Amino acid sequence: xxxxxxxxxxxxxxxxxxxxxxxxxxxxxxxxxxxxxxxxxxxxxxxxxxxxxxxxxxxxxxxxxxxxxxxxxxxxxxxxxxxxxxxxxxxxxxxxxxxxxxxxxxxxxxxxxxxxxxxxxxxxxxxxxxxxxxxxxxxxxxxxxxxxxxxxxxxxxxxxxxxxxxxxxxxxxxxxxxxxxxxxx
Amino acid sequence: xxxxxxxxxxxxxxxxxxxxxxxxxxxxxxxxxxxxxxxxxxxxxxxxxxxxxxxxxxxxxxxxxxxxxxxxxxxxxxxxxxxxxxxxxxxxxxxxxxxxxxxxxxxxxxxxxxxxxxxxxxxxxxxxxxxxxxxxxxxxxxxxxxxxxxxxxxxxxxxxxxxxxxxxx
Numbered sequence: 001x002x003x004x005x006x007x008x009x010x011x012x013x014x015x016x017x018x019x020x021x022x023x024x025x026x027x028x029x030x031x032x033x034x035x036x037x038x039x040x041x042x043x044x045x046x047x048x049x050x051x052x053x054x055x056x057x058x059x060x061x062x063x064x065x066x067x068x069x070x071x072x073x074x075x076x077x078x079x080x081x082x083x084x085x086x087x088x089x090x091x092x093x094x095x096x097x098x099x100x101x102x103x104x105x106x107x108x109x110x111x112x113x114x115x116x117x118x119x120x121x122x123x124x125x126x127x128x129x130x131x132x133x134x135x136x137x138x139x140x141x142x143x144x145x146x147x148x149x150x151x152x153x154x155x156x157x158x159x160x161x162x163x164x165x166x167x168x169x170x171x172x173x174x175x176x177x178x179x180x181x182x183x184x185x
Numbered sequence: 186x187x188x189x190x191x192x193x194x195x196x197x198x199x200x201x202x203x204x205x206x207x208x209x210x211x212x213x214x215x216x217x218x219x220x221x222x223x224x225x226x227x228x229x230x231x232x233x234x235x236x237x238x239x240x241x242x243x244x245x246x247x248x249x250x251x252x253x254x255x256x257x258x259x260x261x262x263x264x265x266x267x268x269x270x271x272x273x274x275x276x277x278x279x280x281x282x283x284x285x286x287x288x289x290x291x292x293x294x295x296x297x298x299x300x301x302x303x304x305x306x307x308x309x310x311x312x313x314x315x316x317x318x319x320x321x322x323x324x325x326x327x328x329x330x331x332x333x334x335x336x337x338x339x340x341x342x343x344x345x346x347x348x349x350x351x352x353x354x
C-alpha cells in the first residue's frame with residue numbers, strides 16, 4: 001500500500017479519536033482535488049465551496065465510525081459524490097460561471113477567445129447531462145477512476161457505470177458535434 | 186464473429202480498457218474490417234481532449250481556513266454544550282484520565298473543607314473561640330458565639346447582642 005494512503009487512514013483513525021490536528025492535515029492534503037471534483041461537476045464557485053466544506057464536515061462526523069476496510073480516498077469519493085448529486089438534484093440551473101474570470105497568460109487573443117468559447121461549450125454540454133451521467137464523466141475523465149471505482153463512488157454496479165458513460169458520451173457527442181471531431185486534429 | 190451492434194455497445198468499455206481479454210480480442214478482430222465502428226471509436230476518442238479544455242479555477246485560498254474554522258467551532262460547541270456523551274467518547278482513555286483527575290481534585294477539596302470545619306466547630310456545634318493564639322489554648326477574651334442551634338441562654342443571639350451593648354457603654 002502506498003505510504004500516502006496508509007498515512008491518510010491513520011490520520012482518519014486519529015481524527016476519530018478527537019485529534020483535530022490530524023483532521024486538519026487531511027483537509028490540507030485533499031481539499032484541492034475535492035474542490036476540482038465539485039467545481040467540474042457543479043460549475044459554480046460558491047456551490048463548489050459549500051459542497052467541499054460539507055464534505056469535510058461530513059467526513060469529520062463519520063470519523064468516529066471510520067474503519068479502513070477501503071482506502072480513504074474511496075471513502076471520501078463516496079461522500080463528495082453524494083453531496084454533489086444531492087446539490088444538483090435540488091437546483092435546476094447550476095451553470096452560472098459562463099466565462100472563467102481568472103487570468104490566462106497566453107497572449108494570442110483569437111486563440112484565447114476560441115479556447116474560452118470551447119470551455120464554455122464544454123461546460124454547457126456537461127450541464128446538459130443528467131447528474132449521474134455528469135458525475136460518471138467527471139470521475140472517468142478527470143479523476144481517472146476505473147469502472148469499479150466509479151461504481152463505488154456512485155454506489156452502483158460497474159455495468160451500470162458502463163451504461164451511464166455510453167449515454168453520456170452519446171449526448172456529449174450530439175451537443176459538441178463538430179468540435180469533438182476536430183479536437184484530435 | 187462480432188456484429189456492429191454488439192461492438193458499438195462495448196466500444197466505451199473497449200476504450201476504457203474495461204473489457205475481459207476475450208471481449209477485447211473480439212473487438213480487436215472486428216475493428217480493422219469495419220469503418221463505421223472505427224469512426225465511432227475515433228469520435229469517442231475525440232471527447233477526451235475536448236473535455237480537457239474545461240476551465241477549473243484554483244481552489245480559493247480561504248477554503249482551508251474556512252473549513253478549519255467550522256471544524257473548530259463545532260468542536261468547541263460540542264465541548265461547551267454537550268451534557269451527554271456518546272458511548273464512544275466514554276470509552277476513550279482520554280475521557281477517564283480527565284475524569285479521574287477531576288474526581289481526585291473534588292475529593293481532596295471536600296476532605297480539606299471537612300477537616301477545617303471540624304477543626305473550627307468540633308463536636309459542640311458552636312464555634313470555638315478564634316484567637317491569634319493556638320486553637321487549643323485558652324483565651325482571655327470573651328467571645329460570643331452566635332449559636333443559633335443551641336438552646337442555652339448564654340449561647341443565644343439575644344444574650345450575645347445584649348452583652349455587646351453592655352460592653353459598648
